[in-house]
Amino acid sequence: MTSNSIHPESVVTKFYRCDETKSLDSSISQQSIRSIHEVLFQKRSSYSSSRGIANHWKMIMIILIPVLSLISLATNSLLEAAKVKRASLESIHDVKVAHLYANLIQMLQRERGISSNFLSTYGDKNPLYDTMMTARKNTDQAFNKIPPNHDAIYMNGILHTILEVHENINLSRRKIENGSDSLEDHLSFYTEINNGLMSVMFDDIYLSEEKNCVLDIVAFTSLVRWTDIIGLLRARIASQYATCDFTSESLQNYMLLSGEAMGYKNIFTHYSLEIETAFSMENQSTEKYLENVRRFAWSKSFLNSCKTKSKAERLSLSVTYFQNMTKLIDFAFETQQLQSKVLTRKLFEIRKDAEFHFNVYLTVLVIITFVSIILTVWYILCIENMTFKIANNAIIIRAKSQELAEEKMVTERLQYQMLPTKIATALKEARTIISENFEDVTIFISDIVNFTELGTRSSAREIFDLLNTLYGLFDNMTKTYEVLKIETMGDSYMVASGVPDRIGKAHASKICSFALAIHNVMKGFYVPKTFKSRESIQIRVGIHSGPCIGGVLGLKVPRYCLFGQTVNTAITLKSKGRGGKIHLSDSTYQFIKDSGYFTVFERGFATTKGNGTIKTYWLESASEM
Template sequence: MLTIQRDMSPRNGSCVAEVSSVRSLSSDDVSGTKNNKKKSCWARATDPAHRRGRRIQLLQMLVLPFIPILALIVQTANTLHDILIYRQEVSDIETQVTIATDLGKVVTRMQLERSEVAFFIYTNGNTLRRSNLTQRFAITDQALHNMTMWPLVSVPRDETEAYDVVNKEAFQARLNDFRQKISSEESSITEVMAWYTSVNAAMLDHLTNQIKETDNSGVWRYLIAFKNLLRSIESLGIASVYGINYFGRGILMSENYVSYVRHETLGRDLLNGSLTYVPSLKAFYAELTRTMTDYGRIKSRREEILRNRKREPSVEDAIAYFDSMATYVDELRKLQRELRHMIREYVNSTLQDASNKEVAGIAIVVLVLVISPIIIVLVRNAVATIQMYAANLAQKARELKREKRKSDTLLFQMLPTSVAQQLKQTQQVPAEYYEAVTVYFSDIVGFTEIAAENTPLEVVTFLNSIYKLFDARIECYDVYKVETIGDSYMVASGLPVRNGKSDKHVSEIATMALDLLAASTVFQVPKRPGERLQIRSGAHTGPVVAGIVGTKMPRYCLFGDTVNTASRMESTGEALRIHISLEMKKALDAVGGFRIEHRGLVDVKGKGLMDTYWLECKDGGIARAAELDLPYFFEDVRPVFMRRLREEGTL
């Protein structure tokens, strides 16, 4: 409940004497006041009740489903990018292995050429059963010619230990020059082995370095096995050259023996490593060794060479060892071709899997791009429908709020604001005791005769005009209108908000009574020309109990002897005079500023003889009712229902 202080001065018939009145505001009024404050630009922009706010909300709702769609598109695009990189890596591996296979053919031809050249030197130029040197040189040259891509390899010079990086043509020329110098008398096995081994080592280094072992697929195991198998064949080929030396010369010198053991062991270890990385090759290798007729003799000859006991040189044994090792190396090359086939199948399978993933990713992107507009349209329609319902709901809420404000206003007119709020919250209001309250009663002198002389509508209009004026006047004071019954008008001060500590309720009722008495004289009695309205007033001060009575039409009622005494003061009073009790007189004396006349003892029903007084006036005067703008005030004092009937033509 809010108490508002007002200054009243006699201007244009308004109450301007310094008084105070109690104005009550409901919670809706307060919230409405807050809502009426100027909102910030951002608050208005985000308010769904405004058009701009609805657009922003719609944009937010459209962005919301678009975020996961965009995330899915980005994720799918990244997956496609990874798949493309993956395919490229696998394709590069396929290309690398293809190039390595072509280069491996040249290395193989160089290995065979090295073996036959070494055999030629060790056997002092004997004719080979497998092939002669001219045929072997032609096969090697054909392999070089078939090379589509030649790596820049380092080959040794003739005179020094330095190496040159040469192309295919230069390598072919260097190879032909070396071949011209080969003879059983002039060439040493060390020189031949050094040249061929260095060339093959350079090619194998280039070959193995070009094949990447780290990739996103599982092909690395096959690649490592492929590299190890190439180096194993090279090491076994070098060891076979020293084996031919052993059988052709009868013994291996210490340096050659160490070289044989190193290359033989390295070749076996690399072969076992290849079989370990690709276990499926073990069965294939076992089948190769089982079908080879000379495999047992190869093992026995290897053990004989490892013992390195001096024996008689034998060209036949050298030829037999050469043939068996050549056959064994050829079988290992079959293993190499099988491994190459496995790599090709694995790469093709991986590429096919990558292609399937790429197709699936593209299909997902296309599907998302197709569905996205549909989702956005559906979301937009759903949001538009929700906003339409929300707008209608907001409109209904505003209408409900207006109606609630009206009902609250009506309720606050019927009940005190604090009491009404408490009644709305708890649905019950306990009676309350007030120690000091001033109660005022008034009625119209001769109202029964006036009512008999006029029609009911005229009587209602007459009372409405009087009470409308009275209601307007009491707004200037800290009082509460309790009720009107017929021509009786009841007002109290000091409740429901207490103001009894300073006896303000007494001065408020006294001033109000004088004001209402002055204001009532402006009314003319209907059908009695020249006769003015006369009211009889009475007031009393004392304790009361106030509370809500009833549930259907609850009323705020006052109970106690104070109410009865005030009513008796009015009924025993006189026209155009204000009859007050001794208690009120003492309270006014304490306040000061009022003129009071002693009336004497009056026999009051139910009370006996009481010493009473007349309230005459207030020092300094009050705002006179005659100063009201009567033409404006009485423009239409008839009740609302009567005005409606008049507009409809019923009256």
């Protein structure tokens, strides 16, 4: 297939065009609209006074329905405002109780840690004993501040009141003093109580979505969870310093708790600007400190020297770690108080806003009732004229809606005509990004030899005419050889076969036939007439077969694209090819070699990214069918 010369006139490009001069009322003739207007006017003039009075009574009944509905809506809004006002008061109380729970949880965390250290020293009467007694006193005070009839919590699947929980804690304390409680049982017991208290605290704080405080609640509760995990780490590691129990199992548990703490921190710093600011201004980073502890405590040097230390030295390390972690936890508790104040302030703002809306709705209700009576008379006088105008507007709106529907169909047709029919249909129905894996496809990529040099000595119009002519020629040939145009980028032109419809092994033969046809046409191709001088153009072609992923990118202007190493290899073969030559990879050659249809010469080896060095060929010609 040859050609002496290809000019812009030979490329036929179809465009959908919207006629901007088309009237929106064209779907309904002006004569039809005038006829409807005349009928409406005649009916309006034919009413007698008696019929008008009768219709007025009907109108009164009709207007009462929306008036009563409006009054009902205003009343409902009034009730909703009152409900929000009452709920905000309850929420403020719940936040205050939640703060008491948070204080109790902090005291339990501190008692848990100090008691763990005490157990690690085997109950010796050391300074930890006095500290533990002080912690117990603070915990008892925090318990006394909780309303006795407040929500109960679950322990071991059994519901316990706050008083019963307090009694169980006293029993556990006696076990610690007489040495009958193990460290792990002690930690599990206190942790279960804290989890139960946090669950009760979270259940009490409930806000509807309209109150704009949900994120603050999430941040507050996440901060409490984070503090409890840090408290558990404080208790465990302080105990391990005292016993040198830094095993791989304890390290795994340490990393698990650290990761869980990081997750909660990401939540409350993301949802609360106040907490994020407070933590960003913190002098000591919790994560950095925990990481330093991990590197130090589980290091070989420390493990080798730990058990050689005296009990007093190990206890000193334990107390130092406990004090450092306590500073972090105290800071977290201060931040909890800050967040509680922020939440309370927002709830007071909600309450103030609810009171304002309550007064507004009440005023509106009174005004609506009074004005509705006055407007009823005016409504009766104007209803006929309004009916006429509404009918007229309905005709125009209907015409415009029909016109807009037609324009929408044209827009969608323009939008999806760039995609394969199968993909366009699926995308239009699903409205989602469609992607698919293909095991075997063949990619064709070409560019113009010396295009950069040509661009420097040619005008933008000349380059546009050249590419428009060349792409139009290639586009027409894609239909003949049943290959799919993928995209153009500058002077690069990319087509593929085997996507989106799988055609077995025929994809390689189709691409090769397409490439040879392009090759033959380019022998007689010259620049368009817009160029100052007549000169020929050569292209380089790279072809490669292999797997890839095909999919649609974007919804506003969707495009079907291919990704994968197969595309990259085809680009490399194109770059390492020659003008007027078709550079073929070995994988494509394996598909076409048994057909006996194509003439191929070995070119040598080419180095590609991802596939290494591959064997390549020149595709020269094809025999007559």
